[in-house]
Amino acid sequence: MRIPVHQLPHGLGLDLPSAATAHAAGMDLRAALPEGEVWALDPGARRLVPTGLVLAIPPGFEAQVRPRSGLALKHGLTVLNAPGTIDADYRGEVQVLLVNHGDQPFELRRGERIAQLLVAPVASWTWIPEPSVEALGDTERGSGGYGSTGR
Numbered sequence: 001m002r003i004p005v006h007q008l009p010h011g012l013g014l015d016l017p018s019a020a021t022a023h024a025a026g027m028d029l030r031a032a033l034p035e036g037e038v039w040a041l042d043p044g045a046r047r048l049v050p051t052g053l054v055l056a057i058p059p060g061f062e063a064q065v066r067p068r069s070g071l072a073l074k075h076g077l078t079v080l081n082a083p084g085t086i087d088a089d090y091r092g093e094v095q096v097l098l099v100n101h102g103d104q105p106f107e108l109r110r111g112e113r114i115a116q117l118l119v120a121p122v123a124s125w126t127w128i129p130e131p132s133v134e135a136l137g138d139t140e141r142g143s144g145g146y147g148s149t150g151r
Contacts, residue, residue: 016053056091063085064117066117076100098114
C-alpha cells in the first residue's frame, strides 16, 4: 500500500517513518520539535507532541498511533489515548499525546522516536436494533466481565 505524506515546515529534515526491521508491524514517528529545544515531561504530565506529518490514509483504513515498548519499559512514557486513531478523512498534523508514568522527568528532543504508526483495515457496520437483551442470544460467558474469566 502506498500512502501519500506531506512534511510540514517544522518536520522538514526529519526522516519519514520507516520500519526498523523487515517484519516490523509499525513505523516509528519522530518528534518535530524546534532544533535545540528540549521539552521536559515531568512525572504525571502529558503533552501533545507534533510529528510534522500530514497523511492521506485510504478509505477503509485507519492509522493507529501506539506506544514504543522501549520508552514504556525504560522511562514509563506511553501514548495516553493508545491506540490513537487517525481516520481516513483527517488531514491535519499527526500529533502524539504522550504521558510520563515514570518517576523521573523525561527530556524530549527533535527527531526522537516517540511512538509507532500502524495502518489497519476498518470494518464498516450498521446497527440492528433488537427489542430485548434476550433477542441478542446467549453465550457461555453471558454478561460476565471484568475478571469473570479468571484473575
